[in-house]
Amino acid sequence: MKTWLCLLLLSTAACARGASADEPPAATPGQNACQISDNHILGPRMGERPLPLLSGDAAHGFRPACSVPWTILSPHNDPLPVVGCYQDNLLQVANDAACGHPTGRLWVSIRWVLTSGEKQGAQSTATTCQRLETGTYAASRDFPTKPCVPGNPPRADADSARPAAAVPAPVTPAASAATPAAPSGATPRPQR
Amino acid sequence: MGGAGGLGHRVREVRPRLLRGALHSLLLAAVALFFLNFNLVGTASPSKRYSQDLVYAWFGDEAWLYPRPHAPAAQGEPAAAHVVVVMIDERALALRGARWPAPVQFHAQFLAELQVLRPRAILLDFLLIDPAPPADICDLLGVGARLRAEGTALYLAVTGPGDLATLQAPACRDARGSRIQVDRVFTPVSVQRQADDSDFVGRHYPFEQRDERQAPGEGIISAAVRMYCDATPAPQGCITRLIDTMPTNAGFELAWSPTGDPFNQRWAQGSCVETASPLRAILNKPALPRESRCPPVATLFARVLLDPAEDPTLSAERLLTLGDGAFLMVGGNFRGSADLFTTPLHTLLPGVYYHAVALQNLLAFDGRPKVRKEFRTPKIAFYCYDLLVLWLLAAIFLWRQHWLHGVRPLGLSPFEISPAARGWIAPFFARFPTPAWIIAATVVLLLMAAYRDVQLIAVAAVIVTVIIIELRVARGGEIRERLRGLLLYVAAMSLSLAVIVGAVWVGYRWLRLPPGDWLGYFSFAAFGFFLAHTAILEFGRRIDELYVARTAGGHST
Numbered sequence: 029m030k031t032w033l034c035l036l037l038l039s040t041a042a043c044a045r046g047a048s049a050d051e052p053p054a055a056t057p058g059q060n061a062c063q064i065s066d067n068h069i070l071g072p073r074m075g076e077r078p079l080p081l082l083s084g085d086a087a088h089g090f091r092p093a094c095s096v097p098w099t100i101l102s103p104h105n106d107p108l109p110v111v112g113c114y115q116d117n118l119l120q121v122a123n124d125a126a127c128g129h130p131t132g133r134l135w136v137s138i139r140w141v142l143t144s145g146e147k148q149g150a151q152s153t154a155t156t157c158q159r160l161e162t163g164t165y166a167a168s169r170d171f172p173t174k175p176c177v178p179g180n181p182p183r184a185d186a187d188s189a190r191p192a193a194a195v196p197a198p199v200t201p202a203a204s205a206a207t208p209a210a211p212s213g214a215t216p217r218p219q220r
Numbered sequence: 221m222g223g224a225g226g227l228g229h230r231v232r233e234v235r236p237r238l239l240r241g242a243l244h245s246l247l248l249a250a251v252a253l254f255f256l257n258f259n260l261v262g263t264a265s266p267s268k269r270y271s272q273d274l275v276y277a278w279f280g281d282e283a284w285l286y287p288r289p290h291a292p293a294a295q296g297e298p299a300a301a302h303v304v305v306v307m308i309d310e311r312a313l314a315l316r317g318a319r320w321p322a323p324v325q326f327h328a329q330f331l332a333e334l335q336v337l338r339p340r341a342i343l344l345d346f347l348l349i350d351p352a353p354p355a356d357i358c359d360l361l362g363v364g365a366r367l368r369a370e371g372t373a374l375y376l377a378v379t380g381p382g383d384l385a386t387l388q389a390p391a392c393r394d395a396r397g398s399r400i401q402v403d404r405v406f407t408p409v410s411v412q413r414q415a416d417d418s419d420f421v422g423r424h425y426p427f428e429q430r431d432e433r434q435a436p437g438e439g440i441i442s443a444a445v446r447m448y449c450d451a452t453p454a455p456q457g458c459i460t461r462l463i464d465t466m467p468t469n470a471g472f473e474l475a476w477s478p479t480g481d482p483f484n485q486r487w488a489q490g491s492c493v494e495t496a497s498p499l500r501a502i503l504n505k506p507a508l509p510r511e512s513r514c515p516p517v518a519t520l521f522a523r524v525l526l527d528p529a530e531d532p533t534l535s536a537e538r539l540l541t542l543g544d545g546a547f548l549m550v551g552g553n554f555r556g557s558a559d560l561f562t563t564p565l566h567t568l569l570p571g572v573y574y575h576a577v578a579l580q581n582l583l584a585f586d587g588r589p590k591v592r593k594e595f596r597t598p599k600i601a602f603y604c605y606d607l608l609v610l611w612l613l614a615a616i617f618l619w620r621q622h623w624l625h626g627v628r629p630l631g632l633s634p635f636e637i638s639p640a641a642r643g644w645i646a647p648f649f650a651r652f653p654t655p656a657w658i659i660a661a662t663v664v665l666l667l668m669a670a671y672r673d674v675q676l677i678a679v680a681a682v683i684v685t686v687i688i689i690e691l692r693v694a695r696g697g698e699i700r701e702r703l704r705g706l707l708l709y710v711a712a713m714s715l716s717l718a719v720i721v722g723a724v725w726v727g728y729r730w731l732r733l734p735p736g737d738w739l740g741y742f743s744f745a746a747f748g749f750f751l752a753h754t755a756i757l758e759f760g761r762r763i764d765e766l767y768v769a770r771t772a773g774g775h776s777t
Contacts, residue, residue, distance in 0.1 A: 061529075073536045080332040086317055089325050091359045092332035095366065115315050117527040139528050140336060 061138050062113035064145030069108040069119060071142050072098040079140050083131040086114055093134055094127035101126050101136075107144060119143070240764070245618050247760050249610035253603070256610075256740040266418045271739030272473075273423075273564040277508050278498050280477035280565065285728075285735075288475070288584045291483045291518035292541050301340065301451065301583050303576045304546045305519045309553050311530075312522035320554050324352040328359035330550070331367065331374075333525060337543025341373040341447050345411055345551040345572045348376065349386055358392035364405035365394055373450055375443060376406035384408055407450070409443040413561055413574055414471050422561045424471035424592070425578040427463040436463045444578035447547055448587060458587060465597040472589035473734040474577055476565045480514025483542065486533065487521065488514035494565075512566045517549075517576040518542065549576045590734040605731065609723040613716055613745050620712035624705055634705030637686060640693045716745035 061067070072079060078095035101123060102108055111133065112120030118135045126134055257264060279285045289302045308330070313319055318326040327344060334342060348360075364374050378384065387402040394400050410429035415422050430439025441449075441459060449458035463470075480492030492514035520542060524531040551572020552559060559571040566573075581589050593602040624634070637645070649657050668678050690699065720741045727733035 074336060074540060077336050077338070077540075080335060082329060082332070089318075090316060090329055091325060091356070092328050092363050095332065095335060115317075115527070116529060117315055137333060137526060139333070139525060 061116045061119065061143065061145060064143075064148075066144075067110040067113075067119075068144040069102075069110060069121065069136070069141045070144055070147065071102075071105065071107075073140055073142050077140075079136050081126060081131075082118065082135040082137075083127075083133075084135075085132075090114075090118070090135060093131045096126050110143070241615070241618060244760060245614040246611055248614040248618070249607055252610045252614065252744050253607050256606070256737075256744075257603075262418055265416065267739055268736040269416055269418065269421070269423060269564075272734050272736035273421075273476075273508055274498075275735040275738070276476045277478050277565055280475065281479040286475040286477055286584060288477060288516070288580050290481055291546070300545075302546055303517050303579050303583070304339075304542055304548050305515070305517050305572055305576050306334070306522055306525070306548050306550045307519055307553050307570065307572070308522040308550065310555070312526055315523060315526045320552075320557070321350070322346060322552065324348060324356040324360050328356065328363050330522065330526075331360070331363045334543070334548060334550075335363070335367055335370070335372070337540065337546070337548070338370070339372055339543050339546045339548045340451065341375065342367070342548045342550060343375040343377070343409065343443050343447060343572075343575065344406075345377050345443070345549060345575060347379060347383070349379070349383055351386060354389050354391065357387055357389040358400070361387070361389060361392050361400040361402060361405050362394065365400050368405060373447070374406050375409045375447060377411040377443065378408040378440060381408070381440065407446060408440060409446045410440040411443055411571070411575060413571065414469070415562070420562055421564050422474070422574055423564055424473050425574070425581070425589075426469065426471040427466055430468060432468055434468075436466055442578070443549075443575045444582060447579055448582040451547075452587065462587065466591075466595055470591070470595040472578075472581070472591050474564075475581055475584065475590065476563060476577065477516050478512065478565045480512065480516055481518040483518035484514045486531065487519075490514060508565060515566060515569055515573055517573060517580060522550075547576075547579055549579070551575075585732075588732055590728065590732050592734060592736075602731065602733065605727065605733075606737065609719065609737075609741060610744065612719050612723075613741060616712055616716050616719065617745070620708060623708055634702050634709055638690060638694050638698055638702070640695065640698070641686065641689050644689055644693045713746060717742075720745065 076097060078097050079101065080095045081093045082090040083093040084090040099105070101121065108121045108123070110119045111122045112135070114120075114135070117138050119138055119141065120133050120135050122133060124131055124133050259265060276286070289300055291302050291304060292300070308322060310320060313322055313326060316326055316329060327346065327348070331342065331344075367374055376384070376387075384402050384406065387406070389402075390399065392400045410426070412426055412429045413422055414424055414426050416424075425444060426442050427445055428437070428439040428441045430436075437459060441463075445459065445462060449455045449462070452458045462472075478494035480488060480494070482492060485492045490513040494512050494514070520539075521530065524534060525539075528534070549572050551570055553570045560568045561571055561574050563569055563573070563577075593599060593606075596602050652660075664678070668675050690702075694702075720738055723741065724735050724738045727737070728735050
């Protein structure tokens with residue numbers, strides 16, 4: 029009886045693990061949007077509907093500026109670099125005249141636009157990880173669901189007895205979060 | 221000739237009997253009507269309201285009772301007029317760096333975001349009565365003017381006619397340089413709520429907010445009424461039709477469904493499919509659903525609209541389908557704001573749902589919602605309908621009594637214990653000292669009163685025991701008589717139930733009356749409430765006999 033129960037539990041666990049490995053998580057729009065470096069707005073998410081643009085900043089508050097179609101923001105349908113980010117949901121573009129009058133750099137909600145960071149997240153098939161000298165790996169949280177491609181391939185002359193503290197620090201999500209994603213001039217991301 | 225004469229003679233014989241029977245049943249019905257509406261210390265109202273709640277709990281998700289419009293389930297589905305609650309909470313404010321109370325600047329931003337969804341109308345269920353910087357007010361009016369220009373109607377909650385004055389911004393101009401006037405942007409609507417005195421549940425919705433000195437239509441029209449009527453081809457005609465004859469503080473009844481809107485299943489912690497079986501009431505269990513966490517109106521959280529990471533599964537297409545052509549009711553759910561109300565089926569909900577459900581009712585019933593008798597004109601006509609139904613039930617009751625007398629000449633009710641059974645039971649108890657069996661019976665009844673689960677078991681046990689005793693000791697002929705009496709009772713009850721169902725349906729469907737009277741009718745028909753008042757008939761018969769005797773005496777002299 030106990031053996032059957034163990035087998036059942038083991039097979040259930042294996043199935044659950046297999047299922048999660050087969051289904052990579054879809055990229056979530058807005059998730060950690062402010063932590064992605066070199067992010068671009070690729071186009072509107074809602075077709076031809078005008079995009080509501082905001083002016084202002086975090087310190088003085090945001091205010092509605094105007095609603096314009098994507099073609100006004102990007103006449104040639106080029107990706108627009110994200111120059112600022114607020115609370116993972118507002119993206120700033122280097123355009124201050126889309127409303128027809130000077131407004132300062134404009135903001136758009138990530139709800140209405142598609143970004144390169146989000147697309148990369150969806151297409152990425154490997155986990156960013158580092159091989160530690162101990163033989164183990166330090167990886168981001170999606171490690172169990174995606175294969176690990178180490179950024180530092182093992183050296184032939186590696187000394188297995190070398191202490192782990194001596195190797196360069198692995199890039200972890202926490203470390204990358206501390207790095208400002210936005211180029212100079214971007215509004216600092218306030219704490220939640 | 222002789223045959224025709226015989227028939228005429230029979231009709232002459234029967235007619236007075238029929239007339240007397242009709243008059244007696246009318247008298248009985250009038251007594252019943254009085255007792256049904258005898259509201260001593262407010263006891264009649266809870267019974268009616270509870271029976272109404274039960275109807276909606278059992279059948280509220282049936283389209284024949286409440287054909288409420290759901291939010292479209294998928295893209296491509298025709299966007300029928302539907303209602304969506306947009307809920308702003310602390311998290312939504314924080315996403316834009318704002319805090320409670322929601323500033324005008326936040327509302328301006330948020331309206332701009334809602335514009336993308338292309339709704340039919342937007343209600344802001346917030347009182348914007350605190351002074352705000354003119355620039356913020358101008359932003360709000362600017363976005364509002366854009367929405368108006370795109371065909372989206374805007375409504376703002378007010379407590380009185382002067383509330384819009386705080387949103388005047390004389391320097392605010394549109395792109396063409398014209399002044400933006402607040403009353404051209406927002407339609408002020410009343411968000412006053414009504415609750416039943418007996419239990420403080422919000423079952424009915426006011427047509428307008430007005431005082432005694434104002435004529436119907438002169439007050440501030442309630443949010444749902446104004447929004448519904450503005451969406452019709454003749455808004456003023458719609459408002460006049462709804463409220464023209466209504467007294468002050470009149471409202472329409474809100475039909476409720478225990479089942480939540482399917483859209484809410486994506487965030488609701490419990491199931492949106494609530495089942496409330498009538499069997500639970502019969503088994504003495506709580507008959508109304510408890511603490512449903514899935515509201516009956518599709519609800520989009522503002523934080524989900526502002527930040528896709530809050531609900532990654534909500535696709536852009538689904539969002540557009542939800543908002544396209546919708547009536548958006550924007551309300552708040554903030555800790556400590558106390559903007560909650562008690563509903564018949566969903567316990568406490570944020571206040572904006574009150575207006576959303578009212579609008580759903582108006583849409584579901586094509587602008588002809590259910591209205592209580594006390595608000596109707598002429599009131600007496602609707603009570604006459606009640607009297608008519610009770611007259612029919614009384615006639616069935618008297619017919620049953622008459623036939624029962626024919627079947628069981630001794631006059632025993634089919635539910636009474638026969639003399640033979642009494643003769644068996646009494647000596648059994650007589651074996652014990654009187655104090656012992658009286659105390660034992662008292663203890664059993666006390667337990668039955670205290671423990672609801674014991675009630676049904678004990679009643680069933682007593683019935684089975686009495687049946688066994690009757691079968692063992694009663695004569696065969698008596699059992700057959702009793703069975704015939706029982707069949708007669710069942711037939712009369714079935715007929716009464718058919719009358720009740722028909723009456724409630726006619727009242728609901730064609731007279732627009734809420735389904736709150738059935739329990740009263742049923743108690744009269746089923747539990748022998750008539751029996752308690754048949755004494756009045758005996759008194760009436762005695763008066764009738766005296767009258768007949770007097771007129772006969774007068775004729776003879």
